[in-house]
Amino acid sequence: MxxxxxxxxxxxxxxxxxxxxxxxxxxxxxxxxxxxxxxxxxxxxxxxxxxxxxxxxxHPALVEAVSRQVATLAHTSNLFLHEPEVLLAERLIGLLGAPARVFLTSSGTEANEAALKLAIKYGKANGRPYVVAAENGFHGRSLGALSLTGKASIRDQFGPFPADVRFVPYGDADALKNAVTAECAAVFLEPTQGEAGVVPPPDGYLRAVREICDTTGALLVTDEIQSAIGRTGHWFAHQHDGVLPDVLTLAKGLGGGLPIGACVGFGDAGTLFAKGDHGSTFGGNPVSAAAALAVLDTIESQxxxxxxxxxxxxxxxxxxxxxxxxxxxxxxxxxxxxxxxxxxxxxxxxxxxxxxxxxxxxxxxxxxxxxxxxxxxxxxxxxxxxxxxxxxxxxxxx
Missing domain, CATH: 3.90.1150.10 (Aspartate Aminotransferase, domain 1)
Structure with a gap:
């Protein structure tokens, strides 16, 4: 040095x-x-x-979008709405091609916290007390997200955790089928495991997971914090397998460097939260939303x-x-x-x-x-x- x-x-x-x-x-x-x-x-x-x-x-497009927005309206909190957040939610739903609702956050961990709260609410309403996640999976470091993270070295010293999470080997459809019963609220998976070393799923695995969730009534939550927004050559990695989750989490590449995340619920999962169930002061911040729109526009136009x-x-x-x-x-x-x-x-x-x-x-x-x-x-x-x-x-x- x-x-x-x-x-x-x-x-x-x-x-x-x-x-x-x-x-x-x-x-x-x-x-x-x-x-x-x-x-x-x-x-x-x-x-x-x-x-x-x-x-x-x-990148000029990102610099221009952020500069213009910060000079216009930098923050509103969730007490007021603004057009950039609405445009972004609409754009994400359009890219996903299915009816959905969006909750914007300022990080991936927050997006997964929102998804976990959705799963817990769904589980309590339907007598489903536990969720399933993958060994060596990574979903964040706050206590809720960490409860989903199957990596003992960063997890064990901070327990006990607020959710009952049962872990199965990633890519093993039979193990997942045995773990997911009518009492399982949700399955949390990365379409490709990132922190485990960029480990893609075996062929057909995500389709098998979708079928298991459909059979048992468990929600399928795909964590695309790293894998989405063009990273794998599709807008979203689950599109490689032709599988639509019930809940999708996004962050990282969405803002191109500005802090933003999203929890997307499809169909009924998009209306599980009632007024007051969840919130974020910085989620959907106008500057971050403008950055995300510039990222999406540039990926498409170029x-x-x-x-x-x-x-x-x-x-x-x-x-x-x-x-x-x-x-x-x-x-x-x-x-x-x-x-x-x-x-x-x-x-x-x-x-x-x-x-x-x-x-x-x-x-x-x-x-x-x-x-x-x-x-x-x-x-x-x-x-x-x-x-x-x-x-x-x-x-x-x-």
């Missing part, structure tokens, strides 16, 4: 709670898919703020869904073509991929990539997550693939 980075890191460490440690890079600015640190070093951003920066950094498929295939095939003893393979869809290693060297790979000018995320000890801006170019993707053998060599050394 240079003097600037070291000084800022020391200030961070002194001022913040230690739950993040000290991040290794101090960023100063960004443009497109590139960012620069406080010392002027340039990086290709292959993590995009954890699948958040859909349009990259300083044909980014097809771009994600094309460039994502280039990236996945490029990684798969590399032969190296540390590389096991690649998994995921679109521009949401994991470089899977044969040994627990992901942290070393992340460091090697950083030194070479690439920002990636060691999401699991043997898996490196890639979630770049949807606007990343073929040339930028190729630069990473070209560098990959050297990065694997570096990560292999003690």
């Amino acid at each position: 240079s003097n600037k980075s070291e000084a800022l890191s020391r200030r961070f460490e002194a001022a913040f709670m230690p739950n993040y440690g000290v991040p290794p890079v101090a960023l100063a600015r960004g443009e497109g898919s590139r960012v620069w640190d406080v010392d002027g070093a340039e990086y290709l951003d292959l993590i995009g703020g954890i699948a958040v920066s859909s349009l990259g950094h300083a 044909g980014l869904l097809e771009h994600v498929k094309t460039v994502g295939t280039l990236l996945a095939e490029g990684i798969a073509s590399v032969e190296h003893p540390l590389l096991k393979g690649v998994r995921g869809r679109g521009l949401w991929l994991a470089v899977v290693l044969t040994a627990e060297r992901a942290a070393r790979f992340q460091t090697a990539a950083q030194h070479a000018g690439f920002l990636v995320n060691a999401v699991q000890p043997d898996a490196v997550r890639l979630a770049p801006p949807l606007v990343i170019t073929a040339e930028q993707v190729t630069s990473f693939v070209t560098a990959l053998p050297a990065l694997l060599d570096e990560a292999s050394h003690d």
Whole structure:
């Protein structure tokens, strides 16, 4: 680290709670898919703020929309309505193509909290006292969302939890069928598990889950906090399987960098909440809603869904073509991929990539997550693939 980075890191460490440690890079600015640190070093951003920066950094459409809105009306609370939030809810329903109602939040965790409250209300009204979620799933860190998160290392020390949640192996339809009875209120699943290492479901799994929920009357809740808004080449990842959930949660890429989330209820699930059942002071904030509309408009007008498929295939095939003893393979869809290693060297790979000018995320000890801006170019993707053998060599050394 240079003097600037070291000084800022020391200030961070002194001022913040230690739950993040000290991040290794101090960023100063960004443009497109590139960012620069406080010392002027340039990086290709292959993590995009954890699948958040859909349009990259300083995209003109996002800058214009946010600047215009903040100069007009920055906040209203939920005591008053404004047109950007209505336009956004209408737009999401249109993209989903089914009758629905929307609750806007300011984060993914809040969206999942809303979904859990919907499930609890549904369960209490129908004699259904428990919900089912997946082992190694991740739905957030507040107590409600954490109760759904099947990762013991971050969960166990904060129990007991407010909801009865039963966990089953992800991708195992038989285990799910055994766990979901007429007393189950809801099933919470990610269409692809993100924090577990970008783990897609087996073929036919989500359709089997939909059938199990239909048979038993349990609500199907799909957590698309990371996977939606074009990340996998469709607007929503559940569209790959032709499955419509009862409740859908969104965040991250929806705002392109501005904090926003959404809980969408389809059909009867959209009217489970009564007046006063739930709320959010910042949910549907005008500036965040304007940002989300700009993201959706730009993805559509620039044909980014097809771009994600094309460039994502280039990236996945490029990684798969590399032969190296540390590389096991690649998994995921679109521009949401994991470089899977044969040994627990992901942290070393992340460091090697950083030194070479690439920002990636060691999401699991043997898996490196890639979630770049949807606007990343073929040339930028190729630069990473070209560098990959050297990065694997570096990560292999003690």
